[in-house]
Amino acid sequence: MSTEPETTPSSEAESAVPLEVSKPTTPEEMDRYECRSCGYAYEPVKGDSRAHIPIGVPFQDLPPGWRCPICGAPTSQFSNIGPKGAPSGFKENLKYGFGVNALTPGQKNLLIFGSLAIAVMFFLSLYGLR
Numbered sequence: 001m002s003t004e005p006e007t008t009p010s011s012e013a014e015s016a017v018p019l020e021v022s023k024p025t026t027p028e029e030m031d032r033y034e035c036r037s038c039g040y041a042y043e044p045v046k047g048d049s050r051a052h053i054p055i056g057v058p059f060q061d062l063p064p065g066w067r068c069p070i071c072g073a074p075t076s077q078f079s080n081i082g083p084k085g086a087p088s089g090f091k092e093n094l095k096y097g098f099g100v101n102a103l104t105p106g107q108k109n110l111l112i113f114g115s116l117a118i119a120v121m122f123f124l125s126l127y128g129l130r
């Protein structure tokens with residue numbers, strides 16, 4: 001009988017479960033919240049200078065009396081619209097669309113206008129035919 005504590009299985013299980021989404025550390029990774037009444041979006045990247053909220057304060061950590069700076073709606077009237085530059089749409093739909101749904105707006109722009117530019121170049125190249 002050994003008195004050595006069996007830490008291997010539990011520590012292995014802990015390291016094998018990184019499924020828990022890590023807390024965002026930078027303001028860019030934090031979720032933005034949009035006022036459902038007026039469309040104002042609280043962005044941790046900007047903070048709220050009128051209410052003296054510094055940059056980098058997540059929406060959850062706003063003071064209880066904080067209200068929409070545009071229309072005065074309470075925080076309960078805000079809905080999570082995710083971080084900036086994240087793929088738009090519901091998360092459960094991101095796996096559809098041959099992977100296109102998971103692209104960020106910037107990647108979609110590059111795909112659309114890049115392929116348009118290639119098509120224009122192709123048609124212009126037809127002038128090179130004899």
Ligand code: FE
Pocket residue numbers: 035036037038039040068069070071072073
């Ligand atoms: Fe508002």
